[in-house]
Amino acid sequence: MDFGLSEERRILRDTAARFIRDSYDMKTRHALAASAEGFSRDKWREFAELGLVAALLPAEVGGLGGFGEDILVVMEEIGRGLVVEPFLATAVLGGGLIAELGSEAQKAILEEVIAGTRLLAFAQGEAESRYSLSEVRTRAERRGDGWLLNGQKSVVLNGDSADLLVVSARASGAADDEAGLALFLVDAAAPGVTRRGYATVDGGHAAEVGLADVKVGEDALLGEAGQAFPAIERVVGRGLLALCAEALGTMEVCRDMTLDYLRTRKQFGVPIGKFQALQHRMVDLCLEIEQARSAVMFAAGKLEASRPERERALSAAKNLTGRVGRLVAEESIQLHGGIAMTWEYALPHFAKRLTMIDHQLGDADHHLERFIAFSQAR
Structure with missing residues (x-):
């Protein structure tokens, strides 16, 4: 099985990563989060101009795809940048429901959504x-x-x-x-x-x-x-995948920041990353993140499958990213020490986002029960 990205999705990923890296540093992010609406409409329109909103919606309504892999690529970069603009609320959930059930006149609203001029x-x-x-x-x-x-x-x-x-x-x-x-x-x-x-x-x-x-x-x-429940369930499933992908990006930033700290922070004249006990904890952390990535990629591939198969895969991914996200947040803070509890340092803000992702659209316990229920119904 080929897990590589197509050329179009590599371009999409690189475009998102470059824009966020160049214009969305932590100082900017804090300023946007502290504003009246909690984000910037101007920045939202810039994301839309790059095609990142359109990538989350199907071609039938003017989007650029809206497949599981598109959601995975875009939302992972959103997680890396700790972006506060309303990708989940507007493009994935609100836009997804209109795309699923809307009349032609209602679907015309999505033109404004894709242009970044209307929020849902x-x-x-x-x-x-x-x-x-x-x-x-x-x-x-x-x-x-x-x-x-x-x-x-x-x-x-x-x-x-x-x-x-x-x-x-x-x-x-x-x-x-x-x-x-x-x-x-x-x-x-x-x-x-x-x-x-x-x-x-x-x-x-x-x-x-x-x-x-x-x-x-x-x-x-x-x-x-x-008759709206099946569409609600399908679109919330897309939301689950979006949250899981965002969590992957966020977890990898926490991992990289912690690795860098272990290489530079010295104790007894050597980097603390030389201590075997800390190495073992870091290896366990990296393995858990890779396991979560596998589950999320599997869920992305099952987004168009039958209901039981799709919902099992999504709940498994959400359960695992919830548990691993908590582990990453806790271990990253503990391996950093006191600096990881300060507002000025970026890590605690990523950790708080991981905590919130676990609770959005169902926490790890909820999705474990849901996975069991769908498995027993086979």
């Missing part, structure tokens, strides 16, 4: 849902020739800066039924929509979104009412 957010999670994709209590009721939405959404990634929300709501059925879910495009400035934004521990942004008698037309419905 997927309003899915709720206070009682934890990681369940089917636990949705927000209600959608037919009113005349449209719909009335009522409910609360929690921890909506980049929800405070989005221009358009992709909102999941229950059109029928019990609160935890997979059947009965619907998706709606909701203008973030529409009457009845409230947003309370806040910064997250890793430098990102999220929001609590309220929907109080929000009226939308029939043209706001994505796909068929009550």
Whole structure:
């Protein structure tokens, strides 16, 4: 099996890596994260001009691919640069749902997304849902020739800066039924929509979104009412792959910073990397990262497989990157010592991002249970 990248994907990777290296240092990143929206719209448009947003969407909607390998290449470089722009929220989740279910008129919105001029957010999670994709209590009721939405959404990634929300709501059925879910495009400035934004521990942004008698037309419905769950699961799967790829890039930066520190920090007149106990810990760390990379590459190749095969591979990758990410964060900090706890040093910011990645779209324990469930269902 050939695990090498095609020429086009090598160019994509090199373009992303060069741009981030030249214009996205840690000082710039901190300034962007501390801004009102938590990122730069100008920088987002620059990423879009380079084709990095289009690479995450299929060619049928004007993108450049959107395959598992494309997500892997782009998001790994995003992880290396600790980029705070909304790739996951806008391109992978919000854009992915419109690409999956949208009408021709709705898919036209993606032209603005690809150009970097419109931002999306997927309003899915709720206070009682934890990681369940089917636990949705927000209600959608037919009113005349449209719909009335009522409910609360929690921890909506980049929800405070989005221009358009992709909102999941229950059109029928019990609160935890997979059947009965619907998706709606909701203008973030529409009457009845409230947003309370806040910064997250890793430098990102999220929001609590309220929907109080929000009226939308029939043209706001994505796909068929009550049949949205399969598309939600598929697109969240793409999000899982994106997070795993981002974690790989982040882990490799932590590894390289730690190796460099072990080679330069001296104790008893020699670099501490000469001490066998530390060498053993570093070797174990490198082996775990390579194992995680194998799982993520396997998941990327299964993105278009049958549901059980796809979901097993994605949950296995998310479980492993979650566990290895925690190990990398802990070991890197311990091998550095006190300097790894200071704001001025880059390492702790990468470690915080690894911690947050584990909890987004389901933590390691959740995906272990999910992997077992799909394995037993065979």
